[in-house]
Amino acid sequence: MSLRGHYRASSSTDRTVSFLIVRYGTRYFALPSDGVRGVLTREEAGNGQTVVRVGKTYHEIDLAQLLSTTLDRGSVDLRTVLFANGDSCGAIRVDEVIGLVDADRDQCRPLPPHFQHEERTWIAGMILFQDKLALILNPEWALGELGEVVTAAPRVESSSGIAEPAGSDRPC
Protein backbone atom coordinates (compact mmCIF):
# COMPACT_ATOMS: atom_id res chain seq x y z
CA MET A 1 0.00 0.00 0.00
CA SER A 2 1.11 3.56 -0.35
CA LEU A 3 1.80 5.79 2.58
CA ARG A 4 -0.90 8.17 3.57
CA GLY A 5 1.18 11.29 3.85
CA HIS A 6 4.60 12.69 3.30
CA TYR A 7 5.27 15.75 5.36
CA ARG A 8 8.12 18.16 5.58
CA ALA A 9 8.89 19.49 9.01
CA SER A 10 11.08 22.21 7.51
CA SER A 11 11.58 24.03 4.22
CA SER A 12 15.30 23.43 4.28
CA THR A 13 16.57 20.73 1.95
CA ASP A 14 20.05 20.00 3.21
CA ARG A 15 20.98 17.62 5.99
CA THR A 16 17.54 16.13 6.23
CA VAL A 17 16.58 12.82 7.72
CA SER A 18 13.42 10.91 7.03
CA PHE A 19 11.19 9.10 9.48
CA LEU A 20 8.09 6.98 9.32
CA ILE A 21 5.75 8.26 12.02
CA VAL A 22 3.54 5.65 13.66
CA ARG A 23 0.97 5.88 16.41
CA TYR A 24 -0.01 3.81 19.43
CA GLY A 25 -3.01 5.38 21.15
CA THR A 26 -2.11 9.03 21.62
CA ARG A 27 1.63 8.43 21.42
CA TYR A 28 3.73 8.94 18.32
CA PHE A 29 6.99 7.28 17.41
CA ALA A 30 9.45 7.80 14.59
CA LEU A 31 11.23 4.97 12.81
CA PRO A 32 14.13 5.82 10.49
CA SER A 33 12.58 5.46 7.06
CA ASP A 34 15.63 3.83 5.49
CA GLY A 35 14.74 0.69 7.43
CA VAL A 36 11.14 0.56 6.26
CA ARG A 37 10.60 -2.23 3.75
CA GLY A 38 6.85 -1.90 3.44
CA VAL A 39 3.57 -1.02 5.07
CA LEU A 40 0.80 -3.60 4.92
CA THR A 41 -2.88 -3.48 5.71
CA ARG A 42 -4.44 -5.99 8.09
CA GLU A 43 -5.58 -8.08 5.14
CA GLU A 44 -2.18 -7.99 3.46
CA ALA A 45 -0.31 -8.93 6.62
CA GLY A 46 -2.68 -11.65 7.78
CA ASN A 47 -2.96 -12.84 11.35
CA GLY A 48 0.11 -15.04 11.63
CA GLN A 49 3.27 -14.49 13.62
CA THR A 50 5.25 -13.99 10.45
CA VAL A 51 4.90 -12.08 7.20
CA VAL A 52 6.65 -13.25 4.07
CA ARG A 53 7.42 -10.61 1.48
CA VAL A 54 9.78 -10.80 -1.48
CA GLY A 55 11.33 -13.98 -0.18
CA LYS A 56 11.98 -12.56 3.29
CA THR A 57 10.36 -13.70 6.47
CA TYR A 58 9.49 -10.98 8.95
CA HIS A 59 8.67 -12.20 12.46
CA GLU A 60 6.26 -10.14 14.49
CA ILE A 61 7.93 -7.72 16.89
CA ASP A 62 5.84 -6.56 19.83
CA LEU A 63 6.94 -2.94 19.75
CA ALA A 64 3.88 -1.92 21.72
CA GLN A 65 5.09 -3.99 24.65
CA LEU A 66 8.58 -2.54 24.34
CA LEU A 67 7.00 0.87 24.63
CA SER A 68 4.86 -0.09 27.63
CA THR A 69 1.69 0.42 25.66
CA THR A 70 -0.85 -1.79 23.94
CA LEU A 71 -1.76 -2.35 20.34
CA ASP A 72 -5.34 -1.45 19.50
CA ARG A 73 -6.16 -4.53 17.47
CA GLY A 74 -9.55 -3.07 16.67
CA SER A 75 -8.10 0.02 15.04
CA VAL A 76 -9.41 0.44 11.52
CA ASP A 77 -6.07 2.06 10.69
CA LEU A 78 -3.99 -0.84 12.01
CA ARG A 79 -0.95 -1.44 9.83
CA THR A 80 2.05 -3.72 9.80
CA VAL A 81 5.39 -2.06 9.16
CA LEU A 82 8.05 -4.31 7.67
CA PHE A 83 11.24 -2.99 9.16
CA ALA A 84 14.87 -4.01 8.74
CA ASN A 85 18.19 -2.99 10.18
CA GLY A 86 21.25 -4.73 8.85
CA ASP A 87 20.63 -8.45 9.08
CA SER A 88 17.68 -8.08 11.46
CA CYS A 89 14.12 -7.46 10.49
CA GLY A 90 10.65 -7.63 11.90
CA ALA A 91 6.97 -7.00 11.32
CA ILE A 92 5.72 -4.26 13.62
CA ARG A 93 2.00 -3.79 14.11
CA VAL A 94 0.94 -0.25 14.93
CA ASP A 95 -2.40 1.45 15.52
CA GLU A 96 -1.78 3.74 12.57
CA VAL A 97 0.90 4.83 10.17
CA ILE A 98 0.82 8.61 10.00
CA GLY A 99 3.27 9.01 7.16
CA LEU A 100 6.78 10.02 6.25
CA VAL A 101 8.37 13.12 7.72
CA ASP A 102 11.51 14.80 6.43
CA ALA A 103 13.26 16.88 9.02
CA ASP A 104 16.50 18.77 9.36
CA ARG A 105 18.94 17.01 11.61
CA ASP A 106 18.95 19.97 13.96
CA GLN A 107 15.23 19.51 14.47
CA CYS A 108 15.95 16.14 16.02
CA ARG A 109 16.48 16.83 19.68
CA PRO A 110 18.26 14.51 22.06
CA LEU A 111 16.51 13.19 25.13
CA PRO A 112 16.95 15.66 27.99
CA PRO A 113 19.95 14.79 30.18
CA HIS A 114 17.59 14.04 33.05
CA PHE A 115 17.13 10.65 31.39
CA GLN A 116 20.29 8.99 32.59
CA HIS A 117 20.12 5.28 31.95
CA GLU A 118 19.59 2.74 29.15
CA GLU A 119 16.74 4.72 27.65
CA ARG A 120 19.37 6.96 26.10
CA THR A 121 20.29 3.96 23.96
CA TRP A 122 16.71 2.95 23.26
CA ILE A 123 15.46 6.38 22.25
CA ALA A 124 17.59 8.22 19.70
CA GLY A 125 15.85 11.52 20.26
CA MET A 126 12.67 13.48 19.70
CA ILE A 127 11.09 15.29 16.81
CA LEU A 128 8.17 17.66 16.54
CA PHE A 129 5.87 17.21 13.58
CA GLN A 130 2.47 18.78 13.00
CA ASP A 131 2.63 20.06 16.57
CA LYS A 132 3.03 16.52 17.87
CA LEU A 133 5.99 15.06 19.69
CA ALA A 134 7.39 11.78 18.42
CA LEU A 135 10.11 9.70 20.01
CA ILE A 136 12.77 8.59 17.55
CA LEU A 137 13.35 4.89 18.14
CA ASN A 138 16.73 3.25 17.88
CA PRO A 139 16.18 0.59 15.17
CA GLU A 140 18.38 -1.92 16.99
CA TRP A 141 16.31 -1.62 20.11
CA ALA A 142 13.02 -1.67 18.22
CA LEU A 143 14.05 -4.95 16.64
CA GLY A 144 15.17 -6.42 19.92
CA GLU A 145 18.85 -6.49 19.00
CA LEU A 146 19.81 -4.91 22.29
CA GLY A 147 18.11 -7.78 24.07
CA GLU A 148 16.02 -5.69 26.40
CA VAL A 149 12.32 -5.35 26.88
CA VAL A 150 10.62 -2.66 28.89
CA THR A 151 7.30 -3.36 30.49
CA ALA A 152 5.02 -1.43 32.76
CA ALA A 153 6.33 -1.15 36.29
CA PRO A 154 4.23 -1.18 39.44
CA ARG A 155 4.43 2.57 39.94
CA VAL A 156 1.67 4.80 41.21
CA GLU A 157 1.05 6.79 38.04
CA SER A 158 3.44 6.07 35.27
CA SER A 159 5.72 3.46 34.78
CA SER A 160 8.51 1.69 33.34
CA GLY A 161 10.52 -1.32 34.29
CA ILE A 162 12.29 -4.16 32.71
CA ALA A 163 11.26 -7.70 31.85
CA GLU A 164 12.98 -10.56 30.13
CA PRO A 165 15.08 -10.08 27.00
CA ALA A 166 13.30 -9.89 23.69
CA GLY A 167 12.91 -13.01 21.64
CA SER A 168 15.87 -13.98 19.54
CA ASP A 169 14.02 -15.68 16.74
CA ARG A 170 14.61 -13.17 13.99
CA PRO A 171 15.51 -14.88 10.76
CA CYS A 172 15.55 -12.64 7.73
Next chain:
Amino acid sequence: MLRSARQQQQAIATKRSWNLVVFSVGGLTLAARTEDVGGVTPWGEGISVPSRTPFVASLLKRDKEILPVYDLASRLHRKLRGDARLCLVARHPDGPMAIGIDPDIPTLHTLEATEIRPSRREDVNTLGSFENDGKDIDIVALRQLGKD
Protein backbone atom coordinates in the same frame (compact mmCIF):
# COMPACT_ATOMS: atom_id res chain seq x y z
CA MET B 1 21.27 10.80 50.10
CA LEU B 2 20.02 13.02 52.81
CA ARG B 3 21.91 16.10 53.65
CA SER B 4 23.24 16.05 57.14
CA ALA B 5 21.67 18.29 59.75
CA ARG B 6 24.90 20.29 59.79
CA GLN B 7 24.74 20.88 56.04
CA GLN B 8 21.13 21.96 56.35
CA GLN B 9 22.02 24.34 59.16
CA GLN B 10 24.82 25.82 57.04
CA ALA B 11 22.46 26.31 54.09
CA ILE B 12 19.91 27.93 56.35
CA ALA B 13 22.46 30.20 57.96
CA THR B 14 23.54 31.69 54.63
CA LYS B 15 20.20 33.45 54.10
CA ARG B 16 18.44 35.84 56.41
CA SER B 17 15.04 35.37 54.84
CA TRP B 18 13.67 32.81 52.45
CA ASN B 19 11.08 33.30 49.74
CA LEU B 20 9.17 30.11 49.22
CA VAL B 21 6.54 28.70 46.90
CA VAL B 22 4.13 26.50 48.82
CA PHE B 23 2.31 23.83 46.85
CA SER B 24 0.81 20.42 47.39
CA VAL B 25 1.43 16.98 45.94
CA GLY B 26 -1.25 14.41 46.61
CA GLY B 27 -2.49 16.48 49.52
CA LEU B 28 0.98 16.76 51.05
CA THR B 29 1.98 20.40 51.49
CA LEU B 30 5.53 21.14 50.40
CA ALA B 31 7.61 24.20 49.64
CA ALA B 32 10.47 25.15 47.36
CA ARG B 33 12.70 28.18 47.15
CA THR B 34 11.33 30.69 44.65
CA GLU B 35 14.71 30.85 42.92
CA ASP B 36 14.41 27.11 42.24
CA VAL B 37 11.00 27.52 40.58
CA GLY B 38 10.72 28.63 36.95
CA GLY B 39 6.96 29.04 37.04
CA VAL B 40 3.65 27.31 37.52
CA THR B 41 1.45 26.63 34.51
CA PRO B 42 -1.39 24.36 33.45
CA TRP B 43 -0.28 20.85 32.60
CA GLY B 44 0.42 20.22 28.93
CA GLU B 45 0.48 17.21 26.70
CA GLY B 46 2.41 14.34 28.22
CA ILE B 47 4.13 11.45 26.52
CA SER B 48 5.56 8.53 28.42
CA VAL B 49 9.06 7.33 27.64
CA PRO B 50 10.39 3.84 28.30
CA SER B 51 12.92 4.64 30.98
CA ARG B 52 15.02 3.17 33.75
CA THR B 53 15.81 6.51 35.33
CA PRO B 54 13.92 6.54 38.62
CA PHE B 55 10.89 8.87 38.51
CA VAL B 56 11.81 10.28 35.09
CA ALA B 57 9.67 8.45 32.56
CA SER B 58 7.78 11.04 30.56
CA LEU B 59 8.01 14.29 28.68
CA LEU B 60 5.70 17.26 28.76
CA LYS B 61 5.04 19.29 25.64
CA ARG B 62 4.07 22.91 26.08
CA ASP B 63 3.91 24.68 22.71
CA LYS B 64 7.40 24.23 21.28
CA GLU B 65 8.94 23.48 24.64
CA ILE B 66 9.57 19.91 25.74
CA LEU B 67 10.31 19.27 29.39
CA PRO B 68 11.28 16.08 31.17
CA VAL B 69 8.84 15.22 33.93
CA TYR B 70 9.98 14.33 37.42
CA ASP B 71 7.33 12.19 39.09
CA LEU B 72 7.57 13.66 42.58
CA ALA B 73 4.16 12.25 43.49
CA SER B 74 5.36 8.70 42.90
CA ARG B 75 8.53 9.35 44.82
CA LEU B 76 6.46 10.46 47.77
CA HIS B 77 4.02 7.56 47.32
CA ARG B 78 1.24 10.01 46.63
CA LYS B 79 -1.39 10.36 43.92
CA LEU B 80 -2.13 13.81 42.57
CA ARG B 81 -5.57 15.13 43.43
CA GLY B 82 -7.97 15.84 40.60
CA ASP B 83 -7.41 15.70 36.88
CA ALA B 84 -6.44 19.33 36.34
CA ARG B 85 -2.94 19.04 37.69
CA LEU B 86 -0.58 21.97 37.49
CA CYS B 87 2.98 22.02 36.24
CA LEU B 88 5.63 23.38 38.54
CA VAL B 89 8.77 24.05 36.52
CA ALA B 90 11.87 23.31 38.54
CA ARG B 91 15.13 25.05 37.75
CA HIS B 92 17.47 22.11 37.66
CA PRO B 93 21.20 21.96 36.89
CA ASP B 94 20.44 19.69 33.91
CA GLY B 95 17.76 22.03 32.59
CA PRO B 96 14.17 22.88 33.46
CA MET B 97 12.04 20.00 34.64
CA ALA B 98 8.27 19.67 35.01
CA ILE B 99 6.73 18.43 38.23
CA GLY B 100 3.04 17.63 38.48
CA ILE B 101 1.37 19.20 41.51
CA ASP B 102 -2.18 19.36 42.82
CA PRO B 103 -4.51 21.87 41.16
CA ASP B 104 -4.49 24.17 44.20
CA ILE B 105 -2.82 27.43 43.24
CA PRO B 106 0.57 27.66 44.96
CA THR B 107 1.15 30.50 47.39
CA LEU B 108 4.19 32.61 48.22
CA HIS B 109 5.64 32.73 51.71
CA THR B 110 8.53 34.67 53.19
CA LEU B 111 10.23 33.26 56.25
CA GLU B 112 13.00 34.41 58.50
CA ALA B 113 15.91 32.02 58.35
CA THR B 114 15.47 31.41 62.06
CA GLU B 115 12.09 29.80 61.37
CA ILE B 116 13.67 27.10 59.27
CA ARG B 117 14.84 23.94 60.95
CA PRO B 118 16.20 20.62 59.82
CA SER B 119 13.69 18.32 58.18
CA ARG B 120 12.97 14.78 59.29
CA ARG B 121 11.87 13.76 55.82
CA GLU B 122 13.89 10.86 54.45
CA ASP B 123 12.25 10.08 51.10
CA VAL B 124 13.39 13.22 49.30
CA ASN B 125 16.19 15.74 49.78
CA THR B 126 15.13 18.87 51.60
CA LEU B 127 16.64 22.18 52.58
CA GLY B 128 14.82 22.14 55.89
CA SER B 129 11.28 22.58 57.10
CA PHE B 130 9.11 25.16 58.79
CA GLU B 131 5.85 25.27 60.65
CA ASN B 132 2.76 26.88 59.21
CA ASP B 133 -0.67 26.71 60.84
CA GLY B 134 0.57 23.92 63.04
CA LYS B 135 1.80 21.86 60.10
CA ASP B 136 5.39 20.97 59.30
CA ILE B 137 6.17 21.88 55.71
CA ASP B 138 9.29 20.48 54.10
CA ILE B 139 11.29 22.58 51.67
CA VAL B 140 12.13 20.30 48.74
CA ALA B 141 15.59 20.68 47.25
CA LEU B 142 14.38 20.86 43.65
CA ARG B 143 17.89 21.22 42.25
CA GLN B 144 18.86 17.90 43.77
CA LEU B 145 15.98 15.85 42.36
CA GLY B 146 17.34 12.98 40.34
CA LYS B 147 20.82 13.54 41.75
CA ASP B 148 20.34 11.41 44.82
